[in-house]
Amino acid sequence: MFQRxxxxxxxxxxxxxxxxxxxxxxxxxxxxxxxxxxIVFVLRFLSASKNRNKALRPLAFLVxxxxxxxxxxxxxxxxxxxxxxxxxxxxAVMLVVFARSLLxxxxxxxxxxxxQYPELPSEGVLHTRKVTIAWCLFFLxxxxxxxxxxxxxxxxQWVLYNGFISYVVMGLMFAIEYLIRRKIIQEFxxxxx
Numbered sequence: 174m175f176q177r178x179x180x181x182x183x184x185x186x187x188x189x190x191x192x193x194x195x196x197x198x199x200x201x202x203x204x205x206x207x208x209x210x211x212i213v214f215v216l217r218f219l220s221a222s223k224n225r226n227k228a229l230r231p232l233a234f235l236v237x238x239x240x241x242x243x244x245x246x247x248x249x250x251x252x253x254x255x256x257x258x259x260x261x262x263x264x265a266v267m268l269v270v271f272a273r274s275l276l277x278x279x280x281x282x283x284x285x286x287x288x289q290y291p292e293l294p295s296e297g298v299l300h301t302r303k304v305t306i307a308w309c310l311f312f313l314x315x316x317x318x319x320x321x322x323x324x325x326x327x328x329x330q331w332v333l334y335n336g337f338i339s340y341v342v343m344g345l346m347f348a349i350e351y352l353i354r355r356k357i358i359q360e361f362x363x364x365x366x
Contacts, residue, residue, distance in 0.1 A: 183217045191336030194256050207247035214240030257323045260335040264316025271309045280305040300357050311346055315339050
């Protein structure tokens, strides 16, 4: 029970990262915030080892490591700017993971698809490859915009984009992909009849 509560709290804080930075900087130095973040990312790192989905464990570890590096930079530099790079680096890591899976299949999306459809037909594999490419483009564009908000934007613009707009766009990507996937699954089913 405690483990589940801890995972939920860590997930909420990770998702709300930009808001956490925004609101805590009013009261604390970046160095102090970095210590709290380091604790959160260590807990995230430890909870990743207990993740039931073995396919997600390496990614969860990687996110924890990235968070620790960002927190470490924020602590050493005592600079809020260093703490703002977390969304940029996460997008870069996701881009690398997804792009690597295109070079060394199965793709990330195929792995997820096979959890639901173990006997994925070749058309499904082709679709998951296209979806993986679309996610690579998303991470590239999203990470680039995130970087621009770090370098040129105000704190409010950084929070708005990284804490709200990027999640809305990501949600739209999921929704569109879900609708396309349903249509493709229906086509697969009708061909098998």
